[in-house]
Amino acid sequence: MKIDLTVPISGPADCRDVVAQAERDGYDGVWTTETKHDPFVSLALAATVTEHIELGSAVALAFARNPMSVAVLGHDLQHLAQGRIRLGLGTQIKAHITRRFGMPWSYPARRMREFVLALRAIWQSWENDTPLDFRGEFYTHTLMPTMFVPDRHRYGPPPVLLAAVGTAMTEIAGEVADGVLCHGFTTERYLREVTLPALRRGREKVGRTLDGFEITGSTMIVVGRDEQELEKALVGVRKQIAFYASTPAYRAVLDLHDRSELGERLHQLSRAGEWNTMASLVDDEFLRAVAIVGKPNEVAAELKRSYGDMLTRVSFYTPYEIDPKLVSELAVAVRAV
Incomplete structure (x- = not known):
């Protein structure tokens, strides 16, 4: 299981110092997010100060863009990073796509499937010097003058990974992508009983297995060297779980754990803006x-026990202020298990 670092969302767009340090610290990969900054700008900068660490977006918003623009970005970044890019894409939710980005929204799973197929058709046209003729339900790409075809490079298209929680999107990830980005709001049971079976169904559609398929986790971690650090981490994680549990898009995780009523209650409180009350409803068991939860060695052992046979790589999701040295200690502990 590879150990990755996610660039803090509160950090600047220029992440070169963080990424260069991650490479020196021995991380296998670094992921950028699309929150306050464009993840592709950060990846381009990261490529200029690193040599071997893998670089990925977790995630870039597909529906805020179009397949042609993402194909060009992916192609150029792969060249700049000399083959180290992981193109992680996600949908976001309808309100953000339609009201923040002003872009169309419909049938997200079907649209994402077609988005990835369009990406591959564009890349194939460039690689094989063949006419571009992709005609889908949501995207049509039939014009590719030679003047606009990027120069070929020896690294090929980047692997495509899809963020997925529900079964429909997860199955599509298995069918058309090279990997899946598991959401931080998940559980070992959900991965075993819902995610893996859906991925296998998707792979079976194209006559493939999960061999070589990347399953990337962003596991929520409550870690501390002492009780004070642990309590601070618990507060942050409890709030984050309450936020995700209030969102209908993640309700399937709650349903599996017989927490449907919790989801409804949290959703009502979120609409009323009662964020502090929400966190108090997340019980210790869930x-x-x-x-x-635990000290670095305890977290490392539990992480390997719970996810070591499922995840091919993992990053630590710590939604609270944390000492970077503690994160490094945790990474060392995971590698040692």
């Missing part, structure tokens, strides 16, 4: 189902 918190420990979502997050791993």
Whole structure:
């Protein structure tokens, strides 16, 4: 299981110092997010100060863009990073796509499937010097003058990974992508009983297995060297779990754990803006189902026990202020298990 670092969302767009340090610290990969900054700008900068660490977006918003623009970005970044890019894409939710980005929204799973197929058709046209003729339900790409075809490079298209929680999107990830980005709001049970079976169904559609398929986790971690650090981490994680549990898009995780009523209650409180009350409703049992709690050695052992046979790589999801040295200690502990 590879150990990755996610660039803090509160950090600047220029992440070169963080990424260069991650490479020196021995991380296998670094992921950028699309929150306050464009993840592709950060990846381009990261590529200029690193040599071997893998670089990925977790995630870039597909529906805020179009397949042609993402194909060009992916192609150029792969060249700049000399083959180290992981193109992680996600949908976001309808309100953000339609009201923040002003872009169309419909049938997200079907649209994402077609988005990835369009990406591959564009890349194939460039690689094989063949006419571009992709005609879908949502995207049509039939014009590719030679003047606009990027120069070929020896690294090929980047692997495509899809963020997925529900079964429909997860199955599509298995069918058309090279990997899946598991959401931080998940559990060991959900991965075993829902995610893996859906991925296998998707792979079976194209006559493939999960061999070589990347399953990337962003596991919520409550870690501390002492009780004071642990308590601070618990507060942050409890709030984050309450936020996700209030969102209908993640209700399937709650349903599996017989917490449907909790989801409804949290959703009502979120609409009323009662965020502090929400966190108090997340009981310890469910918190420990979502997050791993303990000192670095304890977290490392539990992470390997719970996810070591499922995840091919993992990053630590710590939604609270944390000492970077503690994160490094945790990474060392995971590698040692």
